[in-house]
Amino acid sequence: MKVEVEEPTTELQRPKIDFYSASVLTGDATAEDLETIKRHTSVYVYETPVRLWHWINAAAILVLCVTGWFIGNPPPTMEIGEATNQFVFGYIRFAHFAAAMVMTIGFFGRIYWSFVGNHHSKQMFRLPIHKAEWWKEVFFEMRWYMFLEKEPKKYVGHNPLAQIAMFFFMTLGMTFMIVTGFTLYAEGLGADHWLSTLTGPILALVGNSQVMHSLHHLGMWAIVIFVMIHIYAAIREDIMSRQSMVSTMLSGHRTFKDDRPE
Amino acid sequence: MSEIETFYDVMRRQGITRRSFMKYCTLTASALGLGPAFVPKIAHAMETKPRTPVIWVHGLECTCCSESFIRSAHPLAKDVVLSMISLDYDDTLMAAAGHAAEAAMADTIEKYKGNYILAVEGNPPLNEDGMFCISGGKPFVEKLKYAAKDAKAIISWGACASYGCVQAAAPNPTQATPVHKVITDKPIIKVPGCPPIAEVMTGVITYMLTFDRMPELDRQGRPAMFYGQRIHDKCYRRPHFDAGQFVEAWDDENSKKGYCLYKMGCKGPTTYNACSTVRWNEGVSFPIQSGHGCIGCSEDGFWDQGSFYDRVTDLTQFGVEANADKVGLAAAGVVGGGIALHTAVTALKAAQNKAQASSETNKEEA
Numbered sequence: 001m002k003v004e005v006e007e008p009t010t011e012l013q014r015p016k017i018d019f020y021s022a023s024v025l026t027g028d029a030t031a032e033d034l035e036t037i038k039r040h041t042s043v044y045v046y047e048t049p050v051r052l053w054h055w056i057n058a059a060a061i062l063v064l065c066v067t068g069w070f071i072g073n074p075p076p077t078m079e080i081g082e083a084t085n086q087f088v089f090g091y092i093r094f095a096h097f098a099a100a101m102v103m104t105i106g107f108f109g110r111i112y113w114s115f116v117g118n119h120h121s122k123q124m125f126r127l128p129i130h131k132a133e134w135w136k137e138v139f140f141e142m143r144w145y146m147f148l149e150k151e152p153k154k155y156v157g158h159n160p161l162a163q164i165a166m167f168f169f170m171t172l173g174m175t176f177m178i179v180t181g182f183t184l185y186a187e188g189l190g191a192d193h194w195l196s197t198l199t200g201p202i203l204a205l206v207g208n209s210q211v212m213h214s215l216h217h218l219g220m221w222a223i224v225i226f227v228m229i230h231i232y233a234a235i236r237e238d239i240m241s242r243q244s245m246v247s248t249m250l251s252g253h254r255t256f257k258d259d260r261p262e
Numbered sequence: 263m264s265e266i267e268t269f270y271d272v273m274r275r276q277g278i279t280r281r282s283f284m285k286y287c288t289l290t291a292s293a294l295g296l297g298p299a300f301v302p303k304i305a306h307a308m309e310t311k312p313r314t315p316v317i318w319v320h321g322l323e324c325t326c327c328s329e330s331f332i333r334s335a336h337p338l339a340k341d342v343v344l345s346m347i348s349l350d351y352d353d354t355l356m357a358a359a360g361h362a363a364e365a366a367m368a369d370t371i372e373k374y375k376g377n378y379i380l381a382v383e384g385n386p387p388l389n390e391d392g393m394f395c396i397s398g399g400k401p402f403v404e405k406l407k408y409a410a411k412d413a414k415a416i417i418s419w420g421a422c423a424s425y426g427c428v429q430a431a432a433p434n435p436t437q438a439t440p441v442h443k444v445i446t447d448k449p450i451i452k453v454p455g456c457p458p459i460a461e462v463m464t465g466v467i468t469y470m471l472t473f474d475r476m477p478e479l480d481r482q483g484r485p486a487m488f489y490g491q492r493i494h495d496k497c498y499r500r501p502h503f504d505a506g507q508f509v510e511a512w513d514d515e516n517s518k519k520g521y522c523l524y525k526m527g528c529k530g531p532t533t534y535n536a537c538s539t540v541r542w543n544e545g546v547s548f549p550i551q552s553g554h555g556c557i558g559c560s561e562d563g564f565w566d567q568g569s570f571y572d573r574v575t576d577l578t579q580f581g582v583e584a585n586a587d588k589v590g591l592a593a594a595g596v597v598g599g600g601i602a603l604h605t606a607v608t609a610l611k612a613a614q615n616k617a618q619a620s621s622e623t624n625k626e627e628a
Contacts, residue, residue, distance in 0.1 A: 072574045072587065074508055077521065078506055083507055084505075086507070089504055145604075147608075150615075187492065190490075190491065191480060200481045207563060208563055208567060209531075209532035210529065210558065210561065210567045211567070214575060214577055214586045215586075217585075218589065218590060220590065221586070228598060229597060236608060
């Protein structure tokens with residue numbers, strides 16, 4: 001069964017061969033559906049390195065939060081053997097440090113990719129605060145979250161509100177955690193280590209290592225709060241918005257639920 | 263300065279044999295963590311150098327630094343005071359009092375301009391023009407500035423002089439201020455601790471006399487040889503920390519077994535001092551060895567870091583008993599509640615829109 005449709009009036013190029021006829025095989029495709037999928041409704045947004053970074057980073061943050069919590073509030077004493085043969089707390093700390101290294105290297109890689117990657121890969125690092133148009137979008141998105149807008153807009157990359165959250169919690173938040181974390185780590189390496197030379201002024205600025213610990217703790221909670229909001233917003237927008245959210249971070253493609261351009 | 267005897271002269275005069283003198287040099291070398299090659303160097307310095315005049319002033323303090331100092335075993339405080347330095351002024355240790363004592367200080371400053379060491383115990387309060395600490399009829403801050411003007415170097419004894427200690431704890435009503443914030447044009451060695459370890463105090467002085475220069479200082483101005491590592495880095499209970507074996511309560515079995523005091527709020531991991539290596543009272547013990555966690559007395563602002571018995575310490579900015587984890591957990595709870603509420607409203611709103619849409623289509627159909 002071949003479905004005839006009118007040529008859409010948008011400037012989008014339409015392939016000459018009508019291979020969508022095959023879709024009929026899926027059974028429940030209506031004429032309307034076919035009309036929709038004939039347009040190019042998916043955009044490649046998140047390139048492979050960005051997606052890879054996202055999931056590695058997510059895993060690292062999970063490990064860091066769990067082990068970090070246990071470093072501040074150790075698990076109950078375990079008596080597996082003599083202290084010499086037991087390394088429970090040591091392994092917890094090792095996992096924390098190892099995940100931190102992975103996260104840090106990943107973050108550097110991600111910064112590098114923001115220079116060589118596509119336009120969307122730069123979004124997390126740059127807020128276009130000088131553009132009035134962008135601010136309008138921010139307020140629109142806030143109204144949408146406050147249930148004051150009936151219908152959300154379509155966004156290829158992050159929506160402006162998400163962009164702000166990414167910038168403050170990830171770009172700045174992770175920088176803060178990396179800096180405070182490595183300052184604490186350098187204390188263990190000793191004053192003669194090059195990392196101590198690098199982070200010494202930061203420790204001196206705070207004055208007391210205990211304060212640095214407290215700051216690092218607060219930073220973790222900021223990231224936990226971000227993760228909660230991030231996951232909630234991603235799932236909610238996947239359902240409520242006019243575009244794909246969760247799958248986009250898996251496939252890289254943003255697909256849209258309707259074909260209205262605005 | 264010919265009238266000042268050399269150290270060796272003083273020791274021989276006191277009936278110390280050369281053999282004992284060499285033993286003493288050896289002990290000093292080991293107290294400083296130096297190799298045997300330094301023993302003859304120390305002996306030579308002792309034989310040839312005149313004693314260095316020291317003026318020791320006391321501001322807002324509790325004299326615990328002096329109490330610690332006089333208990334030094336290697337070298338003995340008696341040797342330091344009577345044989346090594348020429349302690350020309352120290353209002354708690356000197357025989358003279360009143361005008362005679364003040365005259366001795368003026369005398370020393372006049373005689374050894376630019377050559378004496380100023381040791382400061384305690385700190386000056388700056389509020390109300392320094393009236394919270396009067397010494398010799400004048401605000402201590404004036405005495406400090408007067409004595410510091412011609413000093414070769416300044417030693418800040420203890421947490422008071424180095425960081426402010428308890429009298430500078432929030433809200434610091436007297437505006438007690440550490441020495442380095444009042445005297446900014448002299449080399450200052452901070453020897454923090456409440457009090458500092460006796461052997462660290464005499465060790466610093468011995469080093470300065472022996473090598474005629476300041477010991478290597480770290481970024482905060484503390485002698486790196488004593489404050490280069492944390493208590494935690496050299497703690498003999500460290501294996502229990504790495505094993506995850508902790509004292510859970512003061513009277514439990516683990517406490518008896520000498521497990522790590524981390525969970526009891528030990529500040530060893532955040533405190534730079536030599537307690538776990540030099541120890542106290544001739545190396546008899548130190549707080550952790552006695553079963554109590556380190557309270558971090560040699561760290562900047564240790565009184566303002568909440569309880570001595572918490573690892574995740576209180577943040578005074580967030581109210582009476584909030585620490586980073588409590589603040590974070592509360593914030594996460596609020597956000598979680600907000601998310602739940604937002605989900606509910608979203609669902610309701612969606613249902614409402616759906617109902618409206620269907621009623622509209624029904625109307626159209628009708």
